[in-house]
Structure formats: structure tokens, C-alpha cells
Amino acid sequence: MVTTWPPNFPVLGEGCQKFADWVHQMSAGQMSIKVYGAGELIPGLEVFDAVSSGAAEMGNGASYYWAGKSPAAQFFTAVPFGMNAQQMNAWIYCGGGLELWKELYQKFGLISFPAGNTTMQMAGWFNKEINDISDFKGLKMRIPGLGGKVLTKAGGTAVLSSGSEIYTNLERGVIDATEWIGPYHDYVMGFHKIARYYYSPGWHEPGSVLENMFNLKAFNELPEHLKVILETASARMNVWVISEFEAKNNLYLQKLVNEEKIDVRKFKPEILEQLKKYTQEILAELAEADPFTKKVYESFSAFAKDIRNWASYSEKLYHDL
Amino acid sequence: MVTTWPPNFPVLGEGCQKFADWVHQMSAGQMSIKVYGAGELIPGLEVFDAVSSGAAEMGNGASYYWAGKSPAAQFFTAVPFGMNAQQMNAWIYCGGGLELWKELYQKFGLISFPAGNTTMQMAGWFNKEINDISDFKGLKMRIPGLGGKVLTKAGGTAVLSSGSEIYTNLERGVIDATEWIGPYHDYVMGFHKIARYYYSPGWHEPGSVLENMFNLKAFNELPEHLKVILETASARMNVWVISEFEAKNNLYLQKLVNEEKIDVRKFKPEILEQLKKYTQEILAELAEADPFTKKVYESFSAFAKDIRNWASYSEKLYHDL
Numbered sequence: 001m002v003t004t005w006p007p008n009f010p011v012l013g014e015g016c017q018k019f020a021d022w023v024h025q026m027s028a029g030q031m032s033i034k035v036y037g038a039g040e041l042i043p044g045l046e047v048f049d050a051v052s053s054g055a056a057e058m059g060n061g062a063s064y065y066w067a068g069k070s071p072a073a074q075f076f077t078a079v080p081f082g083m084n085a086q087q088m089n090a091w092i093y094c095g096g097g098l099e100l101w102k103e104l105y106q107k108f109g110l111i112s113f114p115a116g117n118t119t120m121q122m123a124g125w126f127n128k129e130i131n132d133i134s135d136f137k138g139l140k141m142r143i144p145g146l147g148g149k150v151l152t153k154a155g156g157t158a159v160l161s162s163g164s165e166i167y168t169n170l171e172r173g174v175i176d177a178t179e180w181i182g183p184y185h186d187y188v189m190g191f192h193k194i195a196r197y198y199y200s201p202g203w204h205e206p207g208s209v210l211e212n213m214f215n216l217k218a219f220n221e222l223p224e225h226l227k228v229i230l231e232t233a234s235a236r237m238n239v240w241v242i243s244e245f246e247a248k249n250n251l252y253l254q255k256l257v258n259e260e261k262i263d264v265r266k267f268k269p270e271i272l273e274q275l276k277k278y279t280q281e282i283l284a285e286l287a288e289a290d291p292f293t294k295k296v297y298e299s300f301s302a303f304a305k306d307i308r309n310w311a312s313y314s315e316k317l318y319h320d321l
Numbered sequence: 322m323v324t325t326w327p328p329n330f331p332v333l334g335e336g337c338q339k340f341a342d343w344v345h346q347m348s349a350g351q352m353s354i355k356v357y358g359a360g361e362l363i364p365g366l367e368v369f370d371a372v373s374s375g376a377a378e379m380g381n382g383a384s385y386y387w388a389g390k391s392p393a394a395q396f397f398t399a400v401p402f403g404m405n406a407q408q409m410n411a412w413i414y415c416g417g418g419l420e421l422w423k424e425l426y427q428k429f430g431l432i433s434f435p436a437g438n439t440t441m442q443m444a445g446w447f448n449k450e451i452n453d454i455s456d457f458k459g460l461k462m463r464i465p466g467l468g469g470k471v472l473t474k475a476g477g478t479a480v481l482s483s484g485s486e487i488y489t490n491l492e493r494g495v496i497d498a499t500e501w502i503g504p505y506h507d508y509v510m511g512f513h514k515i516a517r518y519y520y521s522p523g524w525h526e527p528g529s530v531l532e533n534m535f536n537l538k539a540f541n542e543l544p545e546h547l548k549v550i551l552e553t554a555s556a557r558m559n560v561w562v563i564s565e566f567e568a569k570n571n572l573y574l575q576k577l578v579n580e581e582k583i584d585v586r587k588f589k590p591e592i593l594e595q596l597k598k599y600t601q602e603i604l605a606e607l608a609e610a611d612p613f614t615k616k617v618y619e620s621f622s623a624f625a626k627d628i629r630n631w632a633s634y635s636e637k638l639y640h641d642l
Contacts (some may be wrong), residue, residue, distance in 0.1 A: 092565035120635035201638035246411035314441035317522035319637035
């Protein structure tokens with residue numbers, strides 16, 4: 001199992017090892033999976049090709065890393081202003097998402113199952129206040145993918161840097177801002193020591209799905225019970241990762257606020273409204289890339305619209321209780 | 322596997338059968354589980370005793386049905402104004418909840434794992450408008466458990482009736498209102514044909530956890546790989562049930578609104594505020610029942626308070642996007 005995370009990465013790497021342990025235990029030792037961190041066997045961003053070619057039999061990552069293979073891949077992780085973890089699971093497991101994901105991946109000799117979710121992220125760390133959409137003008141921010149395209153529409157500059165470079169770039173002023181994940185991972189990175197403002201909400205990644213991908217030929221050659229073991233252990237990993245993020249983010253938010261005296265802020269509704277407009281333009285353009293991407297976009301958007309309506313009578317009201 | 326649900330009950334009964342299928346497949350046929358609906362082998366509310374005594378090896382239900390065994394049991398399903406599905410999972414899997422649950426159940430020769438969640442419910446169906454807390458005075462409502470105690474504090478009468486009696490009781494005016502689950506199950510019950518007002522949110526059950534319980538002696542005698550298979554299949558069932566509820570509630574809410582022209586309403590914040598006050602009084606009394614219940618109450622409450630704070634920067638803001 002090759003992964004896109006640094007070795008022993010909190011939550012995500014731990015989840016991979018738990019998955020390997022469960023598979024070993026459930027198969028009574030028939031199947032052993034060795035987990036490799038990014039760079040240990042191959043670089044993190046070569047996971048897709050390695051598993052597709054059969055150089056590795058399985059991998060763990062997030063499908064939006066493979067947007068270069070097909071723009072549609074992004075919808076199976078997260079798009080800005082998309083769905084949260086619970087809603088993504090509903091779409092993938094029970095709303096047709098997994099079937100579309102399988103249809104896309106089989107073209108590359110792959111099959112993936114959901115295997116975690118970062119849950120709602122934070123908007124990131126900034127060295128200036130963001131009081132108005134115009135404050136994004138000229139802002140150099142580390143923000144990958146579609147979030148980066150939205151920033152660009154707002155007049156900023158999206159900078160790509162790998163996890164290991166962000167701290168130094170932010171400290172030296174190469175970038176003015178960065179997003180990462182949420183309080184737990186952000187605390188471990190130490191961003192609170194060098195950035196002044198911590199903003200919420202993570203509009204660009206409201207519920208990023210993580211994937212366990214398998215080489216399709218290797219998967220299909222397995223006896224039936226091992227196939228079900230791999231899919232079932234992935235589902236357990238999914239709910240464990242979500243639960244661990246929720247539990248840990250909560251603890252580390254307290255540390256940031258109470259021990260590090262970080263002023264956690266919220267973007268004004270007008271700012272989010274404008275970012276959402278840019279996002280809708282970008283997604284509409286993306287949907288025109290090819291017919292399959294359009295099909296995924298339409299399935300995702302219709303499900304998101306309906307479930308948001310249900311949430312307006314359920315989960316949204318819960319948070320006002 | 323004896324269950325508290327009618328045979329083939331939507332989502333919950335289907336989840337039990339899926340669980341049995343996965344276990345059979347993963348164990349390569351070593352373990353076969355036969356699912357019995359309530360009343361097929363034993364009445365639904367005798368599941369706890371049947372599994373505790375070893376008359377059945379496993380059961381599926383919800384721990385709040387067993388409040389008579391220990392008041393603490395209620396916290397492992399749901400308490401009014403408690404936590405939602407994602408937060409309950411975080412507390413149980415990663416916040417100490419499962420350890421407390423095991424501690425309680427082992428006294429009865431049982432062990433349980435989470436195996437689903439109804440997600441945020443609806444407040445129920447009413448034959449009169451609820452515009453003010455005083456409108457609960459004299460109201461005869463089918464609402465079990467702690468929710469019923471809250472209704473009583475508000476001057477209403479909590480009526481117990483089994484699922485099969487609710488429709489007739491509501492139609493004949495024996496009761497003025499009833500809660501059930503959410504749009505999918507409520508639609509199947511046909512309440513929209515006989516009640517005028519459908520209210521949200523389900524303050525009394527914001528995220529009710531369902532359980533797979535096992536006779537502890539029978540569980541402990543299993544070889545290690547089957548134990549892990551049972552626990553892992555329960556986790557997959559958990560995320561499937563949540564996803565299916567989210568996907569189906571959404572579809573059936575549309576049917577109720579668009580086809581049945583139901584006016585779905587929201588309780589005013591002042592009403593919820595008052596119900597919450599009554600709930601806090603009831604939970605404080607409950608915590609004094611015995612030292613173990615107090616310990617569970619304190620763990621639950623501390624986790625709920627912290628995760629609500631994190632939600633105020635994450636999931637709550639998501640729903641405002």
C-alpha cells in the first residue's frame with residue numbers, strides 16, 4: 001500500500017495502518033498489507049500511476065490529486081462549497097456516487113472505496129486581516145486545486161508548495177497565507193507561531209473523501225471473501241477517520257485558543273457569497289470538459305441540492321439548538 | 322440475531338441483513354447469522370434479556386430501550402439536545418464512549434458495537450399548531466423515553482404506543498400528536514394522511530445510535546478473526562445506515578412537500594429554548610441515579626460541549642454556506 005501521506009501521518013497514516021491490521025486479523029493472516037509513507041517507495045503523487053500499472057497493489061490518497069487524469073475525479077473528494085462528510089458518504093454509498101467512481105477508475109485499471117474524510121476544514125492562516133473580498137487581491141496563498149482557481153478569480157495568486165515547504169515559505173513571506181486541514185494538523189505544523197489570523201470556515205474543502213484504491217486486476221483475482229474484507233475494512237476506516245478528526249480537532253482548537261491565544265475568526269457572509277459565485281463559474285466550466293465529467297457534475301449537484309434542502313430541516317437546525 | 326424492528330423494517334432491518342451477508346462473505350461461510358424481526362422469535366423489547374441470557378447469541382436494537390436496566394444506557398443512543406450522528410460516533414469510537422458502554426454491558430454479560438444511526442429526526446406530526454410552549458399543555462403525544470419526560474414537564478401527556486398502534490390512535494384522536502423517525506419512515510407509516518402539521522427539528526433525538534449486541538460469553542469464545550469481522554461489519558453497517566437515512570429522507574421529504582402538499586414547519590427558537598431547559602433539569606436528576614450513570618453523563622456532556630464549540634467553526638458554518 002503506497003500512500004500520499006508522509007510516513008505515520010496523524011489520522012490519515014494511522015488509519016492506513018489500522019486498515020492493514022483489520023485486514024490481517026479478519027483474513028486470519030491470509031492477507032498482509034505493508035503501508036509505505038510518501039517517498040518511502042515512490043513519491044506521494046505517483047500513487048495513482050503505481051497502482052494503475054500494478055507496480056503497487058493498493059494505495060491510499062484522495063481522488064482530487066488525479067484531476068490531471070480526469071477533471072471528474074475531483075468530485076469524489078471535494079469541491080468548494082460542495083458537501084460535508086455525512087452527505088458525501090450518502091452520495092457515494094447510497095446516491096449513485098460509487099458507481100460513477102467505479103466507471104471512471106476502471107478506465108485506468110483501478111477500483112476505489114471511500115476510506116476516510118477530513119471533515120470540514122479551516123479556511124487557513126493569514127498574515128493580514130480579510131475583511132472584504134478585495135483583501136484577496138494580490139494575496140499569495142498556498143491553496144491547491146479548485147480552491148486555488150477560486151482565489152485566482154478573486155485576484156490572488158495560488159501558490160503550490162508541498163507540506164514540508166509551507167512553514168518556511170510562510171515565515172519568510174514567500175506566501176502571505178496557507179490552508180492546510182484543521183486545528184489538529186495545523187497545530188502540529190506550528191502555523192500558529194508564524195501567522196496572525198486563523199479563519200473559518202473551510203469553504204474550499206467541506207468534507208474531503210479519502211480513498212483506498214486497488215489495482216483492478218489484482219483485486220478481481222482475489223477470492224470473494226478477501227474482496228469483501230477489503231471493502232468492509234475501508235468502510236470501518238472511513239468512520240474511524242471521521243471520528244478521530246472530530247475528536248482531535250476539538251481538542252486542538254481548545255489548545256490554540258486557550259494556550260496559544262489564537263484569535264479564531266470567521267469570514268463575513270459577503271466574502272463567502274462572492275467566493276461561492278466564483279466557484280459556480282469554475283464548476284460550470286469544469287462540467288464542459290467532457291461528457292463524463294458533466295455526468296458526474298450533474299449527479300453530484302442534484303444530490304447536493306436535495307440533501308441541503310433536507311439538512312435545512314435537520315442538521316442545520318441541530319446546530320442552532 | 323433477534324431485533325427490535327418489525328421484519329424487513331426499512332433501513333434498520335435491511336442493515337441487519339446486510340450485516341449478516343457481509344459476515345457470511347468475509348468469514349468464507351464460517352459464520353451464518355439468521356435475522357429475526359421483532360415477534361418472530363421473541364418480542365422486540367425482550368432482545369436485551371434474550372441475548373444477555375444466551376437464548377440468542379446476538380441482537381440489534383437501541384440501548385435506550387434498556388433504560389430500566391440502567392439509566393446510563395440512554396446516553397449510548399441519544400438524549401434530547403444531545404449530539405448528532407457524527408458527534409456520537411466521535412464520542413463512542415474516539416472519545417471514551419465505547420469503553421464506558423462496554424463497562425456497563427459486561428455487567429449483563431453483553432458487548433455492543435455501534436451499528437447505525439437514525440440521524441437527525443423530525444419533531445413529529447401534530448393535529449394542532451404549536452406556536453408557543455403553552456400549546457404543549459394538555460397535548461397527548463406518543464413520545465417515549467426522555468423526550469416524553471420533557472413533554473410532561475411542559476404540561477403534556479406522554480403516551481406509549483407501539484409502532485403498529487400509532488396510526489389508529491392518531492386517526493381516532495386518542496393522541497393529538499406523534500413522533501416517529503424522519504420523512505422516509507413517516508411517509509411509509511402514512512401519517513401525512515391524518516395529521517395536519519409536520520414539525521422540525523427532532524430535538525428529542527438528534528442522532529440515535531443503533532447497536533449490535535452480542536452475548537459476551539459467546540463472543541469471547543469466537544476465534545479472533547471472527548470477533549474482528551463482527552466489529553468491522555458493524556462499523557460498515559453504521560456508515561451504511563447513516564448514508565441510507567440521509568439519501569432516503571431527502572427523497573421522501575420531497576414527496577411529502579411536492580406530492581402530498583405537506584406544510585413542513587419549524588419550532589420557534591423560544592419553544593426549543595424552553596424544551597432545552599426542561600431537558601437539562603431532567604438530565605441533572607438522571608445523573609444522580611447512581612455513580613456510573615453520573616460518570617457516563619459527565620463524559621457525554623464534556624465531549625458534547627467541546628465538540629459543539631468546534632462545530633461552531635466547522636459544521637455549523639457549513640450549513641450557512
